[in-house]
Amino acid sequence: MNAPTRRPLHAWLLALATAVLLVGGCTTMEPVRGPSVSRVDPVVSQAAALLASGADAQQVAALLGQLDDATLAAQAAALPAGDPLYNHMARALLARGLPLPRPMDRAAWGFDAGARPPADRDGYRPPLKLGVLLPLSGDLAAPAAAVRDGFLTAYYAESRRRPEIAFYDTHGTAGGALSAYDQAASAGNDFIVGPLSREGVDALFRRGTLPVPMLALNQGNAAPPAGNVSFALSPEEEGVAAADLLAERGARRVMVINAGDENARRSTDALRARLAELGGVVTDVVGAGIADLTPFAQKEGGVDAIYLAMRGPAARELMPRLVMAGLSGKPLVATSQLLSGTGDSEEDRVLDGIAFPAESWTSGRNVPGLPAAASVGPTLPTARGAAARLFAFGHDAWLLTAYLERLAQSPDAHVAGATGGLAIDASGKVLRTPAWSTFRGGYASPLASAGN
Incomplete structure (x- = not known):
């Protein structure tokens, strides 16, 4: 098992950014009172049975798409708190631009920031000690370098308290991801970012409960266990x-x-x-x-x-x-x-x-804390061409790490990142609104x- 590889502050990173983008505000949602429901619609019953059978979210969404707006809203409002179907119906309502009867249920997923110092007023509350799992060697080393450099750019742009960081080589394999995670967990990290491969993410999420929460940098077939998050440009x-x-x-x-x-x-x-x-x-x-x-x-x-x-x-x-x-x-x-x-x-x-x-950054839009992509690319290979998208992805991985508690606790909270608008749904999946x-x-x- 490889020892953690640490990356010091490079001079070119200091020149890349001067500030970090702050989190957007959140609002309180008032319950929406729908018409009373005397019986469960057959489509809703079918959707509940489909969900219980282990069907994926797309299958459930397609079935709920048969409901008209009024029926969908009324049936969602009638579901008891904690019903696993509610979040699926809530996403269908949001997709149609309709208000929610109540915020999405987040109790089953949750997120615990542990012993971190209290959050700043803008929600900034980074980990105490951070492990980053990336394939620093092997076939995925080049894209991993772009993710790493984007992450470190945002990290060093932050002038407030920052965690100690150690990088762990996953070699791009599922087994390497498991070993790197175990090493990072045993080293006392209170949060872990990575791995990058879908196979590695699936292997870790299939473990179920994880001793150290993580922000996975991909989305596989397994859903994030409670308290964990997945982020991908999918x-x-x-x-x-x-x-x-x-x-x-x-x-x-x-x-x-x-x-x-x-x-x-x-x-x-x-x-x-x-x-x-x-x-x-x-x-x-x-x-x-x-x-x-x-x-x-x-x-x-x-x-x-x-x-x-x-x-x-x-x-x-x-x-x-x-x-x-x-x-x-x-x-x-x-x-x-x-x-x-x-x-x-x-x-x-x-x-x-x-x-x-x-991505907001690569399409020429201003991202506070980052100079224009056109000015960075000529001097930094990992931020130009096709790699620029992964550089922006790494940048946003740090933002999510630093503001995760706020995003997890506030249904309307978001971060305007380099890849687009970022939020977290009730299952621990990062939702990205692209430019x-x-x-x-x-x-x-x-x-x-x-x-x-």
Whole structure:
């Protein structure tokens, strides 16, 4: 087992940031009184049985999507406190822009800040001693370096009390993550950040109760045990955000064109589930290489919008076919993969008008505590190109670590981070609201009208 690897303060880190972004405020939610409910709706009964059988959240959400707004609100209000179905119904209400009968139930998850000094007025309450689990060697060492440097940038930008930090090498494997966690726990750390791999996160979360709480830097199949948190830049998150944006634009019938890889599949599944919650539907899912899109455009009911889950070069090749099928005037929303393979403004002009999710920092928006991404990239390899997204992710991992108690205790609390708006749901999952960008004149630019 490797000894912890410590990283001292580097001169270039001191030059990167001068302050840290403070936590947004929280408000008190007044209960919403719905109409009295004399019986449980059959759909709600089915959803409860589905949840009890071990179904995932997307399956439950799709079923609840069959309820109209009034029924959903009334049935949610009628559920007793602590009912495991309530949080699922609450998320469905929020997705439709409806108020909650009461805040989400957080008692089952909870978070204990232990013996930390009292929080500052803004909610800042970092750990006393912090262990960070990252694959410092092996195939994942390069992306881990970007996460590490972003984390340390935010850490050293904070002028208040900071915990002692030790880094532990996970080698990028599930077994390495388990060993590194045990070493960090036995070293007296009162909080742990990491690991980075989905396999490592699953291996730790399947242990159940963990002696030291952690902020996992990925989301696997296992839910966070009580008091633990998972944070990821996931394809599912992008699919949900895309469905919300399309719903805001009045699109209910969405055609999906994707590359057929795992990321495309995961984002498409999440888009489909969230659209169902919002009363929409995915009309068709077709491959990026399809020659003729006209039959899909002419189907009964038509197509309101197109969702593109593919890289930039494939999207450029697709655009003439959308024009020929009469679909180019429809709202076009893509995954963040759209940026991959772009950079030539002349070639990328064909992508003008496509909306895609992005990180606040990398899309040119101001993030207090961080200089502009364009000024950092030229001097720091781990903050430029594709690595910049992971750098922003690492930055936000520190913010979550420092403000976790406030986020856990206040349903409306949020942090405006480098990757977007951050909050925590009642199950310990970090919810990220991405910024939105688009192409203008062949250049990626912030999309101010997309609810950023």
